[in-house]
Amino acid sequence: MKESFISTRPAPLAPEPSAGSSRFLIRTARPKELAGIAHVLTDSFHSSNGLCRWMHPLFRLGIYEDLRARLRASGSYYICLVAIALPTSESSQEVSSPAVGVVEMSLRPHSSWTTSCSQYLYLSNLAVSPPYRRQGVASQLLLACEEYAANWGFSELYLHVLENNREGRRLYFKAGYRLHRAEPILMLGLFPKPKRLLLRKCLN
Numbered sequence: 001m002k003e004s005f006i007s008t009r010p011a012p013l014a015p016e017p018s019a020g021s022s023r024f025l026i027r028t029a030r031p032k033e034l035a036g037i038a039h040v041l042t043d044s045f046h047s048s049n050g051l052c053r054w055m056h057p058l059f060r061l062g063i064y065e066d067l068r069a070r071l072r073a074s075g076s077y078y079i080c081l082v083a084i085a086l087p088t089s090e091s092s093q094e095v096s097s098p099a100v101g102v103v104e105m106s107l108r109p110h111s112s113w114t115t116s117c118s119q120y121l122y123l124s125n126l127a128v129s130p131p132y133r134r135q136g137v138a139s140q141l142l143l144a145c146e147e148y149a150a151n152w153g154f155s156e157l158y159l160h161v162l163e164n165n166r167e168g169r170r171l172y173f174k175a176g177y178r179l180h181r182a183e184p185i186l187m188l189g190l191f192p193k194p195k196r197l198l199l200r201k202c203l204n
Contacts, residue, residue, distance in 0.1 A: 022136065023086050024084060024085055024132075024137055024140055026082070026084075028080065028081060028082075031068075031071065033082060033099050034064055036098045036099045037099050037102050038063045040100065040102055040128070041067075041127050042060040043129065044128070044130075046059045070104070075106075076107070077107035079105050079106075079145075081104075081105075081141055081145065081148075082101065083101030083128070083140060084098075084100065085098075100128065100132040101126075101137040101138065102141070103123060103124075103144075105122070105124075105145045106124070108121075121152075121158065122158050123157060124159070126141060126142070126159075139175060146201075156200055156203065158198060159172065159177065159198075159199050161199060162194040163197055165194075173199075176201050177201045178199060178200060179197055179199060180198045182195055182197050183195060
């Protein structure tokens with residue numbers, strides 16, 4: 001990764017990833033899609049069982065406001081990518097299709113668990129709507145992030161995954177991510193939180 005990579009100018013844009021032969025189009029998020037993106041994130045990160053079901057509207061509103069704030073305050077190296085299901089008929093319009101997957105990538109300052117570089121690219125909030133899982137959406141989003149990272153001049157990507165998230169770990173290791181550091185287990189009340197694993201991928 002580049003040393004002292006600080007810029008006040010807009011980040012160089014990578015070309016929008018093309019759909020190719022896939023059923024999904026990966027592109028940057030649009031403001032009018034925030035409500036749909038918040039819905040995908042809420043379904044992915046919050047349980048809908050029991051009392052949590054009644055809290056979903058509050059969770060969704062909080063996620064929506066946080067995402068809107070990040071998009072408004074986004075700096076030189078921040079991007080939110082969405083996966084759009086391509087229409088099955090020629091009469092359908094892609095613009096009206098909802099987002100079925102999302103991922104964010106941002107530049108973060110040096111932390112004790114990264115390399116000695118001053119800044120690094122970090123992936124967060126990778127989520128796919130339940131009906132579209134196991135169809136390659138998450139893999140396409142990860143590949144699109146790598147394209148942007150390479151065009152921005154970075155050679156590494158970082159992300160976290162919970163140790164008990166077997167499907168997530170399988171996805172990331174298949175995509176070329178490797179364990180960089182296992183963080184200590186933290187206690188939440190009387191119950192320990194799952195250990196967080198920091199993964200890193202070196203881009204060729």
